[in-house]
Amino acid sequence: MTFKPSTPLRFLGGLALTAVILGLVVLRVTSCAPVSKPHATAARPPSVAPAPRAPAPLPPQAxxxxxxxxxxxxxxxxxxxxxxxxxxxxxxxxxxxxxxxxxxxxxxxxxxxxxxxxxxxxxxxxxxxxxxxxxxxxxxxxxxxxxxxxLRRPFVRLSGQGVCPDPPPASALSWAAPAEGYGGKLVQLRPGAFAAYRQMVAAARREDPRIAADPRALTLFSGFRDPASDAGRCAREGNCNNVQRATCSAHRTGLAMDLYVGEAPGFPPDSSADANRLYISRTPTYRWLVVNADRFGFVPYPFEPWHWEWTGEAP
Structure with missing residues (x-):
């Protein structure tokens, strides 16, 4: 007697075969489907590196x-x-x-x-x-x-980001006392910068008799400079964007100052002539500033021995 599958059995067998085929198709499709890429994360803006620390005080050396x-x-x-x-x-x-x-x-x-x-x-x-x-x-x-x-100059770190800080309002500036200006010159700075400047001058005169003996030493011949008048001056003189005067000057902040630290014979105290800068670099006043100014929050501009900036406030 020959066995013949009944119609129900043939139907169930067909369902099983169909399920196997569908399973293989699904497996094939999912294994070949491209893997979706993760969502891109927005890049964070680079943070500004902190200022390098000033070197520690010098030890005594024989x-x-x-x-x-x-x-x-x-x-x-x-x-x-x-x-x-x-x-x-x-x-x-x-x-x-x-x-x-x-x-x-x-x-x-x-x-x-x-x-x-x-x-x-x-x-x-x-x-x-x-x-x-x-x-x-x-x-x-x-x-x-x-x-x-x-990079210890906050103004330089801002400039490196393409930022030229706005000048402070007139109400945020103070005037130097007549004796503090070189030759009685009227100079403006932010009050905090003035306070630090006065502490520094007092210390310099107390610690070095040679500085105390010169009433001109560390007097101010430039402080805050209005950007509009500064731009007009550099345009007239044709030196707007070099080491002597930039179109965006640190003097606009009210934190930068030019100090009398000496002058070579025949030169004004702010002459950028090499002979004058070399002479100034050898004066007791400049040497004292190099070693001690950071105690009061001041940092130098290396090209101009007379130019110092207070770091106690943001530009």
Whole structure:
């Protein structure tokens, strides 16, 4: 007797076969389907790096200690100190002696720039910056030093973002006392900057008799400058956007000031001539500022030894 599947069995078998085929089709489709990409996350704006910390106060150093270090590097530095032809601020100049006090402060040495100990301190600093650590000053090393010093200026960090801060309203500015202005000049600053300035001047005169003996020392010959009048002046003189005067000047903030720190014979105190800047870099007043101004919240502009900015308020 031959077995013949009944109609119900044939129907159930067909359903099973259909289910298997559908399962294979579904498996095939889902395994080949493209994987959906995750939603892109909006990029966060880069945060502004904080200002580099000022170097710690210098420890006392005996004169004999300045003779310890790489002699070859010291000889190389002694030569380039007066002969290096370069343009650290976009203008050709010879030698780096003008910047030696700031460099010494940054690398934490009180020794002269042509000594072995200066070379040793420079080598230690550059090693921390992943630069050649042979103790020889080069333009590449100075660029790094300049960058570190410049980034302590809040105005520079803002400018790096393409921001030119608005000037403060007239009601937010104060006038210097007549004795505080160089030659009796009228100067305006923000009150907080004035308070810090007065504390700094008092300390300088108390700590260095040579500064106390010169009534002109640390007097103000420029402070707040109205952007409109500043723009008109630089347009008339044709030097709006160089190291001497920028179209967006830090003086618009009421936090930047030009101080009398000396002048070479035949030059005004704010002459950017190399001879004048070199002379100023050797004065007791400037040397005191380099070592002590940060105690009161002031940072320098390396190209102009007379230009200092207070960091106690945002520009």
């Amino acid at each position: 004169p004999s200690a300045c003779n310890v270090g790489p002699a070859d590097a010291a000889r190389a530095n002694a030569g380039s100190l007066k002969t290096l032809v370069w343009a650290p601020f976009g203008r050709s100049e010879t030698g780096w002696a003008t910047y030696a006090p700031l460099i010494a402060r940054e690398i934490r040495t009180a020794c002269a720039p042509d000594t072995p100990a200066f070379a040793a301190a420079l080598a230690a600093w550059t090693a921390g910056q992943r630069l050649p650590a042979d103790g020889v000053m080069t333009p590449v090393i100075f660029v790094r030093l300049k960058t570190v010093i410049q």
